Amino acid sequence: MNSPLSSALTPLSSGQTVAMVLQKNLICCSPHNSVQQAAQLMQQHNISCILIKDEQGIIGIWTESDCKKLDLSDNRVLQQAVSEVMSSPVLSVQQQCSTSDAAALMKQQNVRRLLVTGPAQEAIGIVTQTDLIYQQPLEHYLMLRDIRSILVELPLLLQANLTVAQAAVLMRQTQRDAAIVQFENSEYGIVTERDLVHFIATDRTLCLLAEVATRPLLTLPLHSSLLQAVRLLREHGFRHLGVTNSDGKPAGLLSHNHILLNMEHLYINELKAALQARDKALRSSESSLRLASKVIEASHDAVMITDTAGIIQSVNPSFCKLTGYSAEEAIGQTPTLLSSGKHDGTFYQQMWHRLQQQGYWQGEIWNKRKNGELYPEWLSISAVRGDCGTVNQYAAIFSDITERKKREQKIHELAYFDELTGLANRRLYQDRLEQALANAKRHNHQLAVLFLDLDLFKRINDTLGHQAGDDALRQVARRLQKASRSGESVARLGGDEFTVLVPECNGVAEIEKLAQRIVAQFELPFHIQHKELVLTTSVGISIYPQHGSTASELLKFADAAMYQAKESGRNKYSFYTSCVGQRHDEALQLEQALRKALAQQQLEVHYQPKIDLQTGQLHSLEALVRWHDKDLGQVSPERFIAIAETLGLIQQLGQQVLRQVCYQLQAWAELAVPVAVNISAKELADPLFIPQLMQILSETAVDPKLLELEITESCLLPERENQTRHVLQQLRQSGIRLAIDDFGTGYSSLSYLRHLPINSLKIDRSFIKALPDNTSDKQITSAIIAMANALGLDVIAEGVETQAQQEFLLAAGCQYGQGYLFGKATNATTTLQLLRQNL
Numbered sequence: 001m002n003s004p005l006s007s008a009l010t011p012l013s014s015g016q017t018v019a020m021v022l023q024k025n026l027i028c029c030s031p032h033n034s035v036q037q038a039a040q041l042m043q044q045h046n047i048s049c050i051l052i053k054d055e056q057g058i059i060g061i062w063t064e065s066d067c068k069k070l071d072l073s074d075n076r077v078l079q080q081a082v083s084e085v086m087s088s089p090v091l092s093v094q095q096q097c098s099t100s101d102a103a104a105l106m107k108q109q110n111v112r113r114l115l116v117t118g119p120a121q122e123a124i125g126i127v128t129q130t131d132l133i134y135q136q137p138l139e140h141y142l143m144l145r146d147i148r149s150i151l152v153e154l155p156l157l158l159q160a161n162l163t164v165a166q167a168a169v170l171m172r173q174t175q176r177d178a179a180i181v182q183f184e185n186s187e188y189g190i191v192t193e194r195d196l197v198h199f200i201a202t203d204r205t206l207c208l209l210a211e212v213a214t215r216p217l218l219t220l221p222l223h224s225s226l227l228q229a230v231r232l233l234r235e236h237g238f239r240h241l242g243v244t245n246s247d248g249k250p251a252g253l254l255s256h257n258h259i260l261l262n263m264e265h266l267y268i269n270e271l272k273a274a275l276q277a278r279d280k281a282l283r284s285s286e287s288s289l290r291l292a293s294k295v296i297e298a299s300h301d302a303v304m305i306t307d308t309a310g311i312i313q314s315v316n317p318s319f320c321k322l323t324g325y326s327a328e329e330a331i332g333q334t335p336t337l338l339s340s341g342k343h344d345g346t347f348y349q350q351m352w353h354r355l356q357q358q359g360y361w362q363g364e365i366w367n368k369r370k371n372g373e374l375y376p377e378w379l380s381i382s383a384v385r386g387d388c389g390t391v392n393q394y395a396a397i398f399s400d401i402t403e404r405k406k407r408e409q410k411i412h413e414l415a416y417f418d419e420l421t422g423l424a425n426r427r428l429y430q431d432r433l434e435q436a437l438a439n440a441k442r443h444n445h446q447l448a449v450l451f452l453d454l455d456l457f458k459r460i461n462d463t464l465g466h467q468a469g470d471d472a473l474r475q476v477a478r479r480l481q482k483a484s485r486s487g488e489s490v491a492r493l494g495g496d497e498f499t500v501l502v503p504e505c506n507g508v509a510e511i512e513k514l515a516q517r518i519v520a521q522f523e524l525p526f527h528i529q530h531k532e533l534v535l536t537t538s539v540g541i542s543i544y545p546q547h548g549s550t551a552s553e554l555l556k557f558a559d560a561a562m563y564q565a566k567e568s569g570r571n572k573y574s575f576y577t578s579c580v581g582q583r584h585d586e587a588l589q590l591e592q593a594l595r596k597a598l599a600q601q602q603l604e605v606h607y608q609p610k611i612d613l614q615t616g617q618l619h620s621l622e623a624l625v626r627w628h629d630k631d632l633g634q635v636s637p638e639r640f641i642a643i644a645e646t647l648g649l650i651q652q653l654g655q656q657v658l659r660q661v662c663y664q665l666q667a668w669a670e671l672a673v674p675v676a677v678n679i680s681a682k683e684l685a686d687p688l689f690i691p692q693l694m695q696i697l698s699e700t701a702v703d704p705k706l707l708e709l710e711i712t713e714s715c716l717l718p719e720r721e722n723q724t725r726h727v728l729q730q731l732r733q734s735g736i737r738l739a740i741d742d743f744g745t746g747y748s749s750l751s752y753l754r755h756l757p758i759n760s761l762k763i764d765r766s767f768i769k770a771l772p773d774n775t776s777d778k779q780i781t782s783a784i785i786a787m788a789n790a791l792g793l794d795v796i797a798e799g800v801e802t803q804a805q806q807e808f809l810l811a812a813g814c815q816y817g818q819g820y821l822f823g824k825a826t827n828a829t830t831t832l833q834l835l836r837q838n839l
């Protein structure tokens with residue numbers, strides 16, 4: 001049923017059936033009964049209709065409103081058989097019929113009552129429009145509205161001298177179910193359809209209204225609420241009410257029916273509004289749905305909707321992109337389409353169990369793309385329930401987590417592996433060592449730790465740059481892996497330090513072989529940046545349980561043994577002995593003493609002369625730092641300068657030397673002797689170096705031309721070329737001279753030096769040492785001197801110890817020399833004497 005009423009009543013009386021509201025007192029009469037007899041029965045039972053029943057059952061109905069259809073002026077009509085005036089057939093509904101459907105049927109058939117039948121089609125009662133409407137929650141509507149709010153029809157006003165029959169005619173003609181009767185004394189009464197039944201029953205149809213009409217008329221003012229009107233009607237059991245205007249005159253007749261019809265009208269309007277609101281809500285939820293589907297469409301996550309049997313109903317574009325299947329290929333299939341085969345039946349069973357129990361599952365799962373590629377995904381599945389709570393669908397949302405897993409793997413690798421070489425890092429090595437040690441203790445076997453440090457690696461890093469250094473470390477890692485056997489683990493602890501762990505060994509002989517294999521790996525040159533370089537390593541070895549019983553002891557002792565190997569000439573291996581340990585402790589002592597010496601400015605500068613080879617005259621001095629510790633004695637600068645560099649103390653040390661030299665130059669002002677100072681690469685790279693040097697120069701008022709800075713080739717890192725050139729230019733512009741120290745030991749070419757603002761080259765003493773006998777050294781030295789001269793640079797030979805060396809150098813064109821032949825470095829006082837003699 002789609003009538004407005006049924007729509008109106010459906011939501012308001014949902015769930016109600018006719019059986020709940022019907023009137024069960026069915027009064028029947030025979031078709032042969034007269035109209036008057038039927039009316040008498042109705043009056044007797046105070047009912048508004050009577051059913052006409054024969055042997056077959058109910059054949060018709062006669063109601064109050066049928067009375068006015070009769071010509072009551074003819075008395076014979078009262079004796080007419082009711083079957084002649086009844087309505088037939090009687091419309092009926094089943095008792096289970098909903099009140100809304102019944103209301104709709106009444107409206108459709110324009111009747112006010114329906115017969116209600118039971119399961120065997122037997123008549124069990126009557127339901128009227130009034131019964132139905134009274135089931136609605138009317139109070140709220142009635143209370144809020146007054147009588148004026150409904151259309152009160154103008155009353156049919158009948159004079160009291162009319163007969164009942166005349167009144168019935170007028171009522172029929174005007175289609176009224178009641179009329180106001182006006183009496184002579186301005187009093188009002190009423191006559192209704194129901195009264196007509198009574199008049200028929202009592203044979204008073206020809207009486208005057210003045211005699212039979214009900215009086216006085218029950219009235220309420222227009223402004224009264226409808227609720228008051230309904231209550232009054234119910235109270236009196238009336239169905240009509242006079243409505244008076246402000247002067248008390250009857251302005252209308254309000255019938256029970258009229259109120260109910262209006263209520264119905266109101267219902268419909270209310271319902272229309274409710275339906276409109278519902279439609280609006282629906283539209284907005286549709287637009288929400290559209291929005292949701294757009295979001296799903298645009299989602300970067302793959303979305304797959306299946307029915308409860310797991311059949312794929314829809315997928316979004318990301319699904320197609322991720323899996324490689326088009327929507328057409330996927331829809332209608334089950335998710336096994338994507339199954340990787342990596343998970344067993346139990347996995348999926350648990351997933352479905354959880355879904356059924358909790359309506360939700362999420363986790364990591366491997367699936368397969370259309371091209372067969374397996375990939376990990378993060379999957380969330382939710383059960384989608386309908387309004388009544390039953391699961392209608394499953395929604396699966398997933399994303400490819402390959403990249404995330406790679407990142408996690410990378411993080412894991414970074415935590416345990418060395419990024420540069422791919423070897424185990426210190427942390428992993430430490431873990432492995434602890435584990436191996438526990439194992440060795442449990443099974444009573446030996447274990448060895450080999451500690452490696454590349455010899456002079458810093459030189460590669462410093463002269464060829466970090467890229468070359470990194471290349472070298474990678475190649476070393478590969479060679480160490482080649483030298484070690486399975487089970488032995490190679491790690492890089494940082495810098496140029498490597499370790500090899502032998503978790504189980506049978507004594508020194510076996511480890512010695514491994515150490516030899518490692519050293520041998522370094523026999524062939526390394527190819528780094530198109531250069532062939534020879535790298536060597538020093539290896540220190542400690543063994544459990546002979547040398548130590550904890551991981552830290554074993555590492556410490558292997559490290560100490562490595563130093564021992566280095567000191568005994570590099571490219572060697574050395575087993576730990578207690579005296580090695582002693583040396584290691586000494587290194588620590590040295591560190592502490594150096595810090596103290598710097599803090600207390602205990603370092604002293606000595607001066608070694610540089611001689612003009614042609615004249616034999618002193619040309620200038622080189623400042624060389626000296627440190628005498630009261631416990632350690634005289635410590636060689638090579639040793640403590642290397643320590644100062646690793647401990648980050650070199651800037652402090654350099655500052656102290658420069659300050660001492662400049663104050664000395666100030667003191668020797670009248671001698672105007674140039675002094676060269678060694679500057680390490682780290683000092684030169686320090687942005688504070690120039691400002692601090694300038695500060696010292698201005699503090700001491702020393703002529704910058706008297707100061708020469710000796711820098712090694714390691715200061716000239718190709719990767720810092722621009723910065724270094726800029727610093728050197730600033731120094732040159734201020735008048736300070738620049739020399740390249742230890743020339744020939746690094747990898748810089750003369751053509752490269754040509755672009756730098758330098759004044760002189762110092763040939764490393766290793767080339768001078770074997771002169772003039774060693775032919776290749778002779779050739780190298782001569783070439784350096786010739787090229788330096790060609791470039792307009794001064795050349796000075798270091799470590800000149802013999803007359804022969806001096807003669808060779810002089811013959812080769814070298815202007816200056818420095819070495820024990822001319823004098824060792826001496827303190828300032830002794831140097832001053834020398835200077836005076838020279839003058």
Ligand SMILES: Nc1nc2c(ncn2[C@@H]2O[C@@H]3COP(=O)(O)O[C@H]4[C@@H](O)[C@H](n5cnc6c(=O)[nH]c(N)nc65)O[C@@H]4COP(=O)(O)O[C@H]3[C@H]2O)c(=O)[nH]1
Binds near residue numbers: 641657679
């Ligand atoms: N065998 C031999 N050796 C000779 C001869 N003539 C000079 N020497 C030594 O050669 C080194 C020359 O200094 P270097 O090459 O700059 O090498 C220096 C320099 O690189 C560094 N150094 C010394 N003083 C300083 C300083 O104040 N600052 C910095 N950064 N480094 C310094 O320590 C290195 C070693 O200094 P020293 O031990 O004083 O060693 C000095 C000097 O005593 C000789 O005829 N035969």
